[in-house]
Amino acid sequence: MNFTFSPEEERFRSEVRVFLAEKNPNRGEKIGSDIESSLARLPQLLAWNQALYDKHWVGFNWPQRYGGGGGGLIEQMILKEECAKDHAPILGLSYMGLAWVGPGLIKYGTEEQKQRFIPPILKAEEHWCTGYSEPGAGSDLASLQCKAERDGDHYVINGQKIWTSLASWAQWMILLVRTDLSAPKHLGMSCLLVPMDAEGMEVRPIKVMSGETPFAEIFFNDVRVPIENRLGEEGQGWDVTKTALANERSSIAEVTALQHNLEDLKDLARRCRIGGRAAIEDSSVRSRLAKLDCTIEAMRLSGLRFLTKQLRGEPIGAETSVNKLLRAQVEVEMGRLGCDIEGSAGRLLKGPHGMDVGAKWQKHMLGWPTTVIGGGTPNIQKNVIAERILGLPHDV
């Protein structure tokens, strides 16, 4: 074990810090991570993306020939960690393109597709959304029904998708559809790249309990896309999608974000009073804070263990579900604890007392399902751990 970094790595860290001191747009007023805040400060975010792109730090480990960084895992971790520590925005603006589309393009795309689609993602010129979930197929993607039929040199798409984030912002969608109705569940699916202005597509925003509309339903009514827009072979859609899943953003930055929230919670507990005493002296608050502290630190360290495996070229698979499950618990608990620390003010959506203490935790209390359910429900994660790590049999 060794928790120190090489001189080269430390030099890279210094370089990142210098860069952040100059370019991090969150150095002044922080940009919230929700869409409204992002849109309100779009010019700053575009400048941030451009500055990162000039350093080849967008798509840090993507091939250099398409504008990526070609970088290594440790440097990437250092970059993400420093950015998160400095409260910088995420590494690039075209979030879905970077997280979900790029990895599939790199592995399965034709040369034309790579040249056409990768640079605009890195330069934040084109934005993407994803079409995976369906009303009848949430955690169970294999049972999806949205279909694409060949008609000459086009696919004709009919069906529905749901829980699509950033749909109104995106120019493109990566869509998982059934192209062979006779094939077994996981086969017979293909990935299509669909322009959002295609005729026959309808986007209906979904309002959630916070009152915001972070998702949309997408309806496809005879939407036609040319066969060149298929990513990977016909029937390979499941593999393409799994590539994106396996390339989920490293958990390092996520953990740093959790650490920030925990710091804010501790700070809140110092400022608020429960039953006449500082909340930080309340025994229930203390034990809940300590548990969060231990859990987040365990997640950070487990993340480093997984990263080490990757560095050593060992496969990592289901073990990341351990952190996903913990993250779900932590996300729910943080919103709850924040509001509980605020006492009566914890039930204010906004207003005189809310101003005082931030209204941040109310948002959190109403927003956790995005993270907790979006990444696969806790029950699904438990099944993954039980079956793929412990080797227990399937449910039925």
Next chain:
Amino acid sequence: MNFTFSPEEERFRSEVRVFLAEKNPNRGEKIGSDIESSLARLPQLLAWNQALYDKHWVGFNWPQRYGGGGGGLIEQMILKEECAKDHAPILGLSYMGLAWVGPGLIKYGTEEQKQRFIPPILKAEEHWCTGYSEPGAGSDLASLQCKAERDGDHYVINGQKIWTSLASWAQWMILLVRTDLSAPKHLGMSCLLVPMDAEGMEVRPIKVMSGETPFAEIFFNDVRVPIENRLGEEGQGWDVTKTALANERSSIAEVTALQHNLEDLKDLARRCRIGGRAAIEDSSVRSRLAKLDCTIEAMRLSGLRFLTKQLRGEPIGAETSVNKLLRAQVEVEMGRLGCDIEGSAGRLLKGPHGMDVGAKWQKHMLGWPTTVIGGGTPNIQKNVIAERILGLPHDV
């Protein structure tokens, strides 16, 4: 709602109190509930049974013609509550006979069987054990394999039973066996009354983690019993067994026992020190004690709600599983909390420090499975609640 008692009921309560003041053998040194303690003070317990029998309080609600009390539910509750409050032993000595055998005899027995078997149970002249569980059929009784084949006017029993309590003390066993191998699971079973000295029976004690041997395995090798020893019709064994299950001892006395234990825990927390302070001032101990307090009180009150339903002649069914599940949690937690309050002394099985604080909680910590698993595992109780109360579908 009405939590007062009628003058007649209050008179009965006074009568019980007078009786207890005179006859309760636990007025001096308490008799432990384990077998060793019981055997050590057998004369006192026999006298206690006799005193109760003279009042017709053994088999309180059993028919008077066989020596039972023919009493009502409220009086029974009062009797059990007062006995438990006074730390008296349970109401009668032939425990298994009273809890498991009698109810089946009364409902399904022939007149000869009733006259032969009920009085000795009430007078504590004969003791019983039960033969239900098998190695491959614990919570899942329907899949049992132990079989009895007809041979003239006898059944010939072959197979194995397990988790039989009080086997070495009993003269008789109530045995659930398969008599028709071709019938569907729940059918094809019958109940037999088997003398423990029958040829071909072997009793092997089972040692458990506390070092005690509260259970036995029973092996049947061509054991012959006459067909008159069948309780109920052939194939009716499942119904007979369910009768006993439905007649499980009222939870009132159980709750009073839990209350006694909670009082002891509070007392322990006043006497022990954690981190230099009285354990009762420790915030973790306090919140655990309060949770136990609320849970036990909820059990008491839910028990009264069930009793009220019975009094009103309404059916009660699966809802008692609510208290069973809570009892499992409470039993486990009490042993844990007791030992945690004792700090380092909590890990002493016996010895200098253990003497000091009782060694009661170590025994509890090592003994909960008898109660928790014996009455159907918590997972089984959850299934019962989900399926029979909430109407959710079966597992598979």
Next chain:
Amino acid sequence: MDFGFTEEQAQLQSQVRRFVDSECPLARVRELMASSVPVDKGLWEKAAGLGWQALTLPEEHGGLGLAWEDLVVIAEEAGRGLLPLPLVADAAAARLLARLGNPQQCARWLPAIATGDSIATIAMLEDADVYEDRGVSLQASASANGSASLKLNGAKRFVPYAQAADLLLVIAREPEGVSVFAVPADSPGVTIIPLVLVDATQREADVVFNEVSVCDDQRLGRAGAAWAEVARVLDAHAVALSAELVGAADAAVMIATEYAKVRKQFGHTIGRFQGVKHRLAELHVGVESARSLVYYAGWAVDHLEDARMHVSMAKSFASMAADEAGEDCIQIHGAIGYTWECDAQLYYKRGRASRNILGSPEWHSERVLSSQGL
């Protein structure tokens, strides 16, 4: 000994259920949530027509003279339907008035409360955010100009339905101790600031008192002698609130159960998976336990000298049951549970928001022991 509803209580329960189903199903609750009017007048009058506001008030002042356990029956069903009416807060205020007020004061207010023409509420909480004697610092002090009247100065926070109230029962501090004043909501110097709550099925407001004149005959009882009775009424209030929470929790479990019976995943209804069914069973155990504690506490506040322990057991378990049921109702639904259209989120918000009203579960849990001298 009879621990079940009387026939009258069972009828009352059915009546409230029918009322909720026909007059204010969740679709209507959603409309009222969005309304700027804090209490729908028509709905409130219909409730009054059924005698609910009169239920626990003394018969000599137009009430029905029933017990607090009868209000508990209404509150449970109101909570089940998230009925956006101040039935509980109004009844608690009336109870305080009836117990501390002299005949004139009772005659002035109680008949109008019984008919629903006036709404009353207790203004207790302040910045200290504790439901204890020491939490009261709003001052009732002699006027500077030497007149007979007193002046109230200070602020009350999170007063339930203050924006709909005609009468505020203001818990105030005098040199002699804690007193209660009956203050019309439109008195000069009273400013009511409605709050924007996470749970929009309920209303609360801050109330600022700036040199509000009150006469001696607005004081309920003797100067400085009110705290013990205030504490007992807050306990009764907490029990009724707990009943609302039990109703809400039960509804959340039912909604999740029904969803689990129809929603399919991996080829089976999700209710077949123990991950879902065992969670629902645990929630049911929580609800039933809280219900037993709440019913008994509802009886105890009328019959026991000191019901604190029973109230605190009820409130802590009811708060936790509702909070857990709301959250798990969303979790069992998956993403759909989190959409505005799904009722799961309404119950989640209710459970979360009511958890800390009239004392957090932790505060009550602590009081379970302290009220036993531990």
Next chain:
Amino acid sequence: MDFGFTEEQAQLQSQVRRFVDSECPLARVRELMASSVPVDKGLWEKAAGLGWQALTLPEEHGGLGLAWEDLVVIAEEAGRGLLPLPLVADAAAARLLARLGNPQQCARWLPAIATGDSIATIAMLEDADVYEDRGVSLQASASANGSASLKLNGAKRFVPYAQAADLLLVIAREPEGVSVFAVPADSPGVTIIPLVLVDATQREADVVFNEVSVCDDQRLGRAGAAWAEVARVLDAHAVALSAELVGAADAAVMIATEYAKVRKQFGHTIGRFQGVKHRLAELHVGVESARSLVYYAGWAVDHLEDARMHVSMAKSFASMAADEAGEDCIQIHGAIGYTWECDAQLYYKRGRASRNILGSPEWHSERVLSSQGL
């Protein structure tokens, strides 16, 4: 940055596993549990032959000079096998001696400890039952007869493997503060009272000191200046104990998992029911999290100025993981898990009993915050 075992550590891990499998499988552990001999000499010598007792000792005194994180590797596997040897307590005592002792003291004891010829243990805990400075009240005071030696008077409780020890490192109070004395276990006036433990795979004893004479040269370091180092060594000890608990917890999860794969109920292996599989998944998450914290804390006690927070995180999570895994291992087995023959109960006892050794999870959880100044 590399957070995984080195090749040497992986080899060490395999070596311990092979040793446990061949020299001391659970059947042998059960024999040793019943033995009156506290430490099996043959087993201890074989371990010494592999260099385990020498592992973390300084090379100049016959040790291998490896790091505490390497001992953590051994401890985890020892815990997995419930190996009834005082490897951890012995190493902690040697660490204290090496850090506080002068060259003569080290030369006197460390080589014999390295070869396994002597067993050492720290006698810390007293009736106050706290692992803090204020928990030390055993007196080291000047002799009444004016001689140069000091007298130890008092009692130490729950001293790990004292009944097997040759050397006791006694934490004692002098007027100047806390000191440590190296006291041979056979010194006159030392009485060792073996304890009967719930977890018979471990040994502890009370040790009574009655006018035990010690010379100045038995004191490790300056008079009254030892506490800071004692606290650091107790932390290192706690990490190694946590590693044992992680190993034990992992073993319990594995045993329950394997049982769930074969045991049938209602026509299916019980591992197909989410009630069982999700519980096992949650236990696995607890074990993996504790493991990450323990490995890091094992590194931290050698590399960080102040490792308290990391040690406390490791100990609290490891204690809870082992306690829960042990209990659920029984629950998943059902009645069979509770029989003497089943290994589930051995792990339950280990988890329960070790929970409060070197600080309860609650104590450590509190220290996670207090060590950050909160």
